[in-house]
Amino acid sequence: MSTFLELGLKEPISKALIDLGYEKPTLIQEKAIPQILSSEQDLKAFAQTGTGKTAAFSLPIIELIDEKDVNTQAIILSPTRELAVQIGNNIEEFSKYIPELKTVTVYGGANIEQQIKQLKKGAQIVIGTPGRTVDLIKRRALKLGNVKWLVLDEADEMLNMGFKEELDNVLEATPETKQTLLFSATFPKEVEAIASNYMNNPVEISSGQKNQGSDNVSHEYYLVTEKTRYPALKRVADVNPDIYAIVFCRTRRETQEIADFLIRDGYNADALHGDLSQAQRDSVMEKFRKKNIQMLVATDVAARGLDVDNLTHVINHKLPDQIENYNHRSGRTGRAGNTGVSIALITKKEKSKLFPIERILNKKFIHTSIPTGKEICEKQLFHLIDKVENTQVNESEIETFLPSIYEKLAGLTREELIQKFVSVEFNSFLSYYENAPDLNDLSSRENSRGISSNENMTRFFINLGRKDRLNPAKLMGLINEQNIGEKVEIGAIDILDTFSFFEIDKDFEDRTLECFEENRPDFNGRTVNVEITKTDRGGGGNRRRRGSSNNAGNGGFGAGRRRKEGATKVMSNKDREFGRRRSDSGKTRKAAEGFGRKRKRA
Template sequence: MNFSDLTLPESLLRALEDKGYKSPTDIQEKAIPLLLEKDTDFVGQAQTGTGKTAAFSLPLLAKIDSKSGDVQAIVLSPTRELANQITEEMKSFCKYEKIKILSVYGGVPLDGQIRTLKKGRPQVVVGTPGRVLDLIKRGVLKLENAKLAVLDEADEMLDMGFIDDVKTILSELGDKKKTWMYSATMPKAILSLIKSYLNEPEVIKIEKKTLSNEDIEQKYFLIKRGNLGEAVCRILDSLTDYYGIVFCRTKIDAKKLSDEFNYRGFPSDALHGDMSQTQRDLTMRAFKKKKVKLLVCTDVAARGIDVDNLTHVINYGLPQDLESYVHRIGRTGRAGQKGCAYTVIDSSEKFRIRMLERLMNTKIELGTLPSIDEIKKALVKNEVSKLEFVAEKLESSENLDSSFSIFKESLEEMEKEALLKVMFNYMFKKNMDRYSQKSSIELSKGSERGDRNSRNNSDRRERPERSGRGRGDNGYARFYVGVGKKHGVDLKEFLSSVSGATGVAERDIRRVDLKDQFSFFEVSEKYKEKVLLVAKVSAAGHTGTLEPTKSGPSTSRRDSRGGGPRRSSNGNRKSFRTSGKERSQRSFRNS
C-alpha cells in the first residue's frame, strides 16, 4: 500500500511526496483510514519508531478548519524535545496548508508563548502537560472549542508523573471532544484513564514483531571490568563512518564519556538533566545537522529524541529496565535502512543478555572487538580518505594562499619517503602510541572468572587510563590547576588553555581530570621543566594556579590511595586494614 491509497487531502499527499514518504508503516496503514472516516475515540498501541507521529498528525490536520482562529486540537507530549519534533513534523505536512501550529513547553520564558497564543491564534497546540496547564490557568489557552485531544507516549507521561495534569487538561475540553491515545505499553493506570475519559474507543495494537527489527544488527561485547569506555572507542576507531547515540545509565557517565570521546577525536555532545533548555536545543540542533556525529545521553535525557538515519546505537552497559533496550535500539534501522546496535558489558551483566534474548525472542550475537592491527589500518584509511576529499576540493579551487609557493619550494629537496614519514608521524603518532601500549581488553568467550582474575594478573598496560587515579606513570609528571567545571571549563577549553600557557601541544597533554573547582593533567617528563616555568593558567575568564602534585610519578598506586602502611603519631608503623564494606565501596568506585 502507498500513501496515495489513503483518503488523505491532496495537499497532505503532496507534502508526503516532497518528504519522500511512499509506503505507510503498520500503525499508519491501520490508523489513518479509521481516524479519517470515523469521529471516534481511539487507542493505538505501538512501539517507539513505528511512525506514530504521522499516524495521528495526518488525520488530525485533515480535520482542521484553517479559516477558524480557535484552538481546535491539543497534542500532549511527555518531553520538550518530543513536543518540538511533533511540531516540526506537523509543519512539514502543512507545506501546502495554512494551518498554524504552536509548541509550548517549560524551560523557556512564558511571555513569548503567551504573545504568540494571543496574536498568532494557532489552530493546533502541541505541548508538555505542565506548561499547557499553566497557560490554561492564566486564561490565555482556551480549549472549550477544541474538538480533539491527542495523548502521545501516554505511558511515558504516566512514568513522569503527568497523569493528573493530563486529566485536568482533558476536563477543559468541550463535551463533544474526541481523544486519541498512543502508548507503547498499557499499564493499569493507562487502562483506568481509557475507561474514565474515552468513550468506546477503537483500538489498534501493533504486535511486538517490530521489537526485533531484522534491519538492526545486534551484538554484545564481553569486556574486562573497567574497560567499557575503551571498548567503545575501539569500536568507533574501526568504523569508516557513523552517526549515532551512546546510551549510559547516569549523567556522570554521559559527561565523562563525552569528554573522553572529544579527547580521542570523536566530536560528541552530552545530553543530560543538568542542562538548560537553551543548551539542550543547541545540542540537538548541532546533532541533527551532523556538526557532531555522536550524542551521549541517559534514557531520561533521550526521551522524545527522534532522529532519522542513525547508523549506530551503542549501549555503555545495559539499562536497568531491559525494555528500555528495545526503545534505545529502535532509533536505528528505520525506514528499511540498516542499523547497528552494539552493547559493551562486563561479566556481571552477562546473565541479563539471556533475559533480554528471551524478552525479544531473538539471539544477540557475542561479538569480537577489532584487533589493534585492524584499528590501526582503519585509522589510516579514514584519514587518507579525508585527505583525498580535501585534495579534490583544492583542485577546483584557486583560493590557496600565495605563501604556498614558499612552502612548496622549502620541501622540494626533501625526498618523498622522508616527507611521507613526517606526515604519518604528525597525523598518527598519538593514536599509534596509544594502541602500542594496549593489549586485549576482552574476556575470553564464556569466561566470567577471567574478569575477576584479570584485575590481579593482567599487565598494567591493560588497565584503563583513569583520569586522576594514582599519581602518574614512570616517565610522566602530574600537575594541579586551580580551574574546573564550575568555572565553565570544558575539556576542549582546558587543553587549549594549558597548551597556550605552557607551550606543550594538546596531543601531549594526557589524563586530564576535570573536577568542579580544580583539575589535573599529566605530561611527559621531558616537558616537566617547561611546565614548571608557568605559575598560572587562565580558562573561561578564571585564573588558577598551576603546580606539580606532591606525589611524584614514582609513587605506587597502593601508597597513593592510602592503603599501605603508615606511621602513627609516635612514629611506629601501623597497618590500616579496610573493612569488607570499604573494600566493596572501593571496588564499586573503580569499576
C-alpha cells in the first residue's frame, strides 16, 4: 500500500494528514486520488460508508486547486446538512497548512444572509445541500461559472430524497468543461441514470463489489410481533452491556417514541429526527460521539453524515422502505477494521423483504433467537464481575475510609460479601426477568397481539398509477402542491399500475381530503381523486372521500354528506391486488423529513 506522499499529494497536505493520524490510504483513496490527479475524465466511484471517500475526492481537489484564485472552483453536493458540515470540517482539516484556501458550507436551517456574506469574501470550495445551493444560485450569491470540479456525494441518497430537479439546476449553472465526480454507496438504476445523463464517458472505480455489504458486518434477524418489537429491542440492548448503537426507525414520530421508551427504561438514549432544530441536532450528535449517549434512535435522513467510529450494532427497528438504504444503515458499523452486527427486527410477513437485501449484500441473514431472561441475567452478571475484576483501585483516595468499612463488614464471610455485592448491583435485573416470557414463541396469546404498525397513519387511495407515469417523486410533488401543512409525516407510497396508495399523519386526515377537493388538481390531463382507505383483516379495504357517502343500492358513491363511522363502501379487489402484487422500485419511500422544499433543504 502507498503513502499519501507517494499518491502525489504535496507536503502540506501530507503533513496535515499525519497530524490527523492518517497513516495509509484506504482502497478507495488509493484508486481515486491518482485518477483525479492525472486525468480530467469524469469519475464514477463506488465506496461503502466508512471507507474514507471524503478524503478520496477532496484531497486531489485540494492538491490541484488554485488557492490564489478566490473564485469558486469546486462545488460539492451532499444530501444532508450533517454530511455537508462533516465534509466542510474535513476539508478544513486537510488544508490547514494551506491558509489561502477557503471553504464555505451552505445548508438549510442556517442564516442564509450569513452564508451570503461568507461567499462574498471568496471561497475556492463550496460544500452544500442541493436546496440551499440552488437558492444561493438564484440569488446570484453563488457563482459557479469557474467551477472545475463538481462532486455528487451520496448520489443515491440525493435521488431518494427527491433532489433530481435541484441537481439539474446546479448542473445548468456549471460549465461543460468541469470534471464530475460521482460517489455513491449503492448503485441502483437511478444512480446509473445520473451517470449516463450528467457524465461524459466516466471512469469507474470501486472499493468493493457494487452494493455489496462490508465483510466486517454480520447480519442477523429476530422474528417479532408488533407487540414484542420493542421488548425484543430492549433485550438486545440488555444482552450487550457495552452496546453502542444506532436504532433506525421509519418515521419521526416512531423515532421519538422509541427513544422515550428507552430513556424511561433507564438507557442513555436520545432521538435524532427532522423535528429537531439544528442546535438540538448538533447537541445530540456531539453527546453520541462522546458516548454520553449509548443508543441513538434516528431516521435514515437525520443519520446521514453522522460519522461515528466503533459502533457495535446497527438495529433496524423497522426495515427501510428503500431496500438500498439497508446497506447505508449497516455500513455505519464494522468500520476502520472493526467488526459489527446489523440486526433486523421483523415480523413473519416482513421476512420476504430480506431476500432482495440478501441479493444486494451478497450475504445471508442469520436467524437469531431473542435472548431469554436467563441468558440476559447471566451475561449481565459476568459483565459486572469482569468490570469489578478490571477496576483499578486508587488506594490514596479511599484509604481513610477503609478502616471503618473493614470494621462494618467484619462479620461477613468472603462468600456472603460477594453475594451481597452482586445482589446490590444485580437485583433489578433478576427481578425484571424473573418471570419474563419467551418472546420467540410467536403463537402465544401474550406475544401475538399488538398495535398496528400504521396506527399513526391514514392510508389514502389515489386514482393514478404507473400507466399515468406516476412515481414516488411525482406523487410527493403533487401532495406538496396542495399546501396541506408544514412538517406533515408521510409514510409508505405504493405505486401500482392504475392506482396507488400513500400514507399521511392521521392528524392531517381531514385536511388532506379538504385540500384535494378544494384544489381539484389534475395530473397529465386526468382529474385527481383521493380517498381514504381503511384496510380490514381480510386484506380488502374501505374508502371514503370528503363529500361522499355509501350508496348500498348501486355500489357507487353518492353525492351526499360524508357519513361518520363505518359508512364506507367496501372496495373492489384493488386492496387485495395490492396485497398480492409487489410494485417496482417505486413501491415505497422512507418517511419524509418535512414537506416540499422544507423537506428537501437538509
